Amino acid sequence: MAVQKLTIAKALNDSLRKALEQDPKVLIMGEDVGKLGGVFRITDGLQKDFGEERVIDTPLAESGIVGTAIGLALRGYRPVVEIQFDGFVFPAYDQIVTQLAKMHARSLGTIKMPVVIRIPYAGGIGAVEHHSESPETLFAHVPGLKVVSPSNASDAYWMLQQAILSDDPVIFFEPKRRYWDKGEVDVEAIPDALHASRVARTGTDITLAAYGPMVKVCLEAAAAAAEEGKSVEVLDLRSMSPVDFDGIQASVEKTRRLVVVHEAPVFLGVGSEIAARITERCFYHLEAPVLRVGGYHAPYPPARLEDEYLPGLDRVLDAVDRSLAY
Amino acid sequence: MTVESTAARKPRRSGTKRPAGAASAAKPAAATAKTHDAEPQLVQLLTPEGVRVDVAENPDVAEFAPFVADITTDDLRGLYRDMVMTRRFDGEATALQRQGELGLWASLLGQEAAQIGSGRALRDDDYVFPTYREHGVAWCRGVDPTNLLGMFRGVNHGGWDPTTNNFHLYTIVIGSQTLHATGYAMGVAKDGADSAVIAYFGDGASSQGDVAEAFTFSAVYNSPVVFFCQNNQWAISEPTERQMRVPLYQRAQGFGFPGVRVDGNDVLACLAVTRWALERARRGEGPTLVEAFTYRMGAHTTSDDPTKYRRDEETAAWEAKDPILRLKAHLLATGAADEAYFAELEVESEAMGKRVREVVRSMPDPDTMAIFENVYADGHALVDEERAQFAAYLASFEGGE
Numbered sequence: 060m061a062v063q064k065l066t067i068a069k070a071l072n073d074s075l076r077k078a079l080e081q082d083p084k085v086l087i088m089g090e091d092v093g094k095l096g097g098v099f100r101i102t103d104g105l106q107k108d109f110g111e112e113r114v115i116d117t118p119l120a121e122s123g124i125v126g127t128a129i130g131l132a133l134r135g136y137r138p139v140v141e142i143q144f145d146g147f148v149f150p151a152y153d154q155i156v157t158q159l160a161k162m163h164a165r166s167l168g169t170i171k172m173p174v175v176i177r178i179p180y181a182g183g184i185g186a187v188e189h190h191s192e193s194p195e196t197l198f199a200h201v202p203g204l205k206v207v208s209p210s211n212a213s214d215a216y217w218m219l220q221q222a223i224l225s226d227d228p229v230i231f232f233e234p235k236r237r238y239w240d241k242g243e244v245d246v247e248a249i250p251d252a253l254h255a256s257r258v259a260r261t262g263t264d265i266t267l268a269a270y271g272p273m274v275k276v277c278l279e280a281a282a283a284a285a286e287e288g289k290s291v292e293v294l295d296l297r298s299m300s301p302v303d304f305d306g307i308q309a310s311v312e313k314t315r316r317l318v319v320v321h322e323a324p325v326f327l328g329v330g331s332e333i334a335a336r337i338t339e340r341c342f343y344h345l346e347a348p349v350l351r352v353g354g355y356h357a358p359y360p361p362a363r364l365e366d367e368y369l370p371g372l373d374r375v376l377d378a379v380d381r382s383l384a385y
Numbered sequence: 386m387t388v389e390s391t392a393a394r395k396p397r398r399s400g401t402k403r404p405a406g407a408a409s410a411a412k413p414a415a416a417t418a419k420t421h422d423a424e425p426q427l428v429q430l431l432t433p434e435g436v437r438v439d440v441a442e443n444p445d446v447a448e449f450a451p452f453v454a455d456i457t458t459d460d461l462r463g464l465y466r467d468m469v470m471t472r473r474f475d476g477e478a479t480a481l482q483r484q485g486e487l488g489l490w491a492s493l494l495g496q497e498a499a500q501i502g503s504g505r506a507l508r509d510d511d512y513v514f515p516t517y518r519e520h521g522v523a524w525c526r527g528v529d530p531t532n533l534l535g536m537f538r539g540v541n542h543g544g545w546d547p548t549t550n551n552f553h554l555y556t557i558v559i560g561s562q563t564l565h566a567t568g569y570a571m572g573v574a575k576d577g578a579d580s581a582v583i584a585y586f587g588d589g590a591s592s593q594g595d596v597a598e599a600f601t602f603s604a605v606y607n608s609p610v611v612f613f614c615q616n617n618q619w620a621i622s623e624p625t626e627r628q629m630r631v632p633l634y635q636r637a638q639g640f641g642f643p644g645v646r647v648d649g650n651d652v653l654a655c656l657a658v659t660r661w662a663l664e665r666a667r668r669g670e671g672p673t674l675v676e677a678f679t680y681r682m683g684a685h686t687t688s689d690d691p692t693k694y695r696r697d698e699e700t701a702a703w704e705a706k707d708p709i710l711r712l713k714a715h716l717l718a719t720g721a722a723d724e725a726y727f728a729e730l731e732v733e734s735e736a737m738g739k740r741v742r743e744v745v746r747s748m749p750d751p752d753t754m755a756i757f758e759n760v761y762a763d764g765h766a767l768v769d770e771e772r773a774q775f776a777a778y779l780a781s782f783e784g785g786e
């Protein structure tokens with residue numbers, strides 16, 4: 060059956076399984092990915108079926124995980140590594156930024172770095188420190204890396220395949236609080252391109268652009284706004300590097316208003332870049348300045364405050380109102 | 386030896402390249418072989434049956450035994466009390482997590498002797514850098530146990546002032562604190578002080594680059610730091626064999642300082658070995674690695690399911706080495722304590738448990754505006770701006786609708 064109803068977690072698991080089946084060079088690496096199937100069970104059952112040489116429990120060392128993945132890629136493998144939680148990617152940041160991102164350019168294009176780094180990210184699960192961060196900007200800012208995040212099961216399934224097929228390093232951010240959301244996956248479909256944005260809901264009055272965990276919030280906001288007679292378009296950006304500016308521009312030329320929403324701090328975030336570019340591209344179309352909704356310039360707060368910290372329905376609707384008031 | 390067989394393997398010529406799919410069939414034996422002794426050589430002063438080890442017959446422990454020669458029966462009861470209270474607190478916290486009062490808990494069940502033995506070896510002016518499981522060490526430092534629960538409840542990221550008890554905040558990013566401990570120890574040495582520093586971490590953590598760098602710095606600068614690794618056999622689902630191929634304590638040798646493996650379920654041996662290591666540090670002889678060979682009897686944290694990767698027989702075997710039962714047997718056999726003493730302690734631990742439950746349940750959520758507190762010591766214009774915007778946003782709801 061081509062269309063299945065899957066959680067994002069299961070879609071990712073199926074996607075990894077398919078990648079392992081299709082290409083013997085694909086490897087899964089990370090802490091606890093084997094017997095345990097990962098702390099979120101995304102790799103559940105894969106070691107059992109593909110063996111310890113393909114699904115590799117690594118020592119507890121993130122720099123080691125990414126550094127050796129680089130070496131394996133040099134040797135012709137396609138490693139898909141799991142970083143257990145967002146806040147633990149930083150021991151590997153050196154390898155990612157100083158080595159992985161630059162290898163292709165430094166080798167004058169002769170070396171390919173088909174490494175995927177999967178990172179469960181962002182908040183909303185009531186976790187302790189370092190388990191709820193949104194560091195995507197820190198990667199999107201680095202030339203040589205591609206940065207994407209699916210918001211639904213179909214994208215989880217397809218974008219991960221595409222990331223694994225890519226000859227460039229891809230930082231694959233998985234919205235952990237959405238792991239258990241279900242959606243339809245057509246495993247025979249022809250998917251959207253990895254870096255194309257997608258109109259998740261059409262509207263005419265204003266565009267909300269988001270990715271990963273915030274797409275759902277924006278869809279809820281659009282539904283709530285519809286009850287007040289406002290027609291909100293929701294764009295799922297899907298990719299933070301590159302960003303599909305053409306897709307955003309097309310939407311903004313129609314609605315004339317844009318609010319960018321993400322969990323990461325607003326200051327110098329992905330939204331800042333989009334605001335600047337869209338202002339440049341659509342200056343004469345815009346009826347209001349591009350607004351941004353996101354995290355604050357403060358450390359991610361303890362769990363009991365995350366509901367206040369994370370952009371929710373009210374903060375998104377507030378921005379919609381502010382934009383429409385111009 | 387498996388290590389040699391790996392080293393002796395000839396480099397493969399490109400012509401003999403295997404197809405990647407065939408890799409699992411030709412797995413080298415070294416990849417699965419266990420290099421660790423089932424019953425490793427370790428410093429032990431109290432057997433699992435609770436019998437004091439005869440030092441004359443065990444020259445291996447002769448170097449360390451003098452470090453507990455002064456321990457009285459009162460002291461032994463004190464160590465016992467520490468372990469019982471710590472276990473009770475830990476059990477209470479696990480229960481509170483189950484009741485939804487805590488978001489997460491990292492239990493120390495089984496590691497009481499390692500923590501109390503090492504914790505009681507410290508002087509007040511020594512400084513401790515814990516990971517996230519050192520509830521017993523915190524107890525020894527006089528940190529109010531309820532303070533440990535704030536971060537697990539989700540009301541703060543710390544919960545105590547580290548300088549009050551010389552007990553640093555819990556560190557969740559694995560291995561980071563070993564470098565902080567080393568730097569602190571470098572400062573101690575620069576100041577000419579004679580205190581020492583102790584860094585706690587796990588067997589899994591020892592794979593991190595940070596830990597290797599901490600070993601390097603402490604060795605090169607001869608810093609007064611004790612690296613206290615609780616090898617509880619597991620790093621979530623990964624056994625120690627997934628982290629290293631030689632016994633953990635032997636790693637120190639390559640960095641140029643001594644490593645000792647101690648029975649981590651023997652509170653007396655942990656006390657003795659840690660005192661020995663701390664005194665080396667105080668004398669200016671540099672760092673030591675202590676590997677406390679112990680066992681995590683529960684799950685990694687309350688989110689973990691050890692049945693996915695661990696055998697029941699293994700857990701049962703370690704239960705027979707329970708650190709608390711061991712000292713209790715000793716206290717009873719030597720007449721150092723009687724049933725009345727244990728009953729009294731039960732009452733005391735029950736009272737502590739009750740207080741912990743009450744304090745946690747009434748722990749207030751932080752004020753919303755706390756998000757913007759203490760981001761900078763000197764203040765910051767952007768934070769001020771966002772704080773004001775957020776306050777205005779919140780105020781817009783009041784009286785609205």
Ligand SMILES: Cc1ncc(C[n+]2csc(CCOP(=O)(O)OP(=O)(O)O)c2C)c(N)n1
Pocket residue numbers: 090119121143147150518557558559586587588589590591617619620621681685
């Ligand atoms: C840098 C980093 N990577 C991954 C994790 C997730 N994690 C938390 S505890 C843990 C296992 C730690 O094992 P070990 O060091 O042996 O200590 P134990 O918890 O067994 O006491 C892992 C992988 C983390 N906290 N930090």
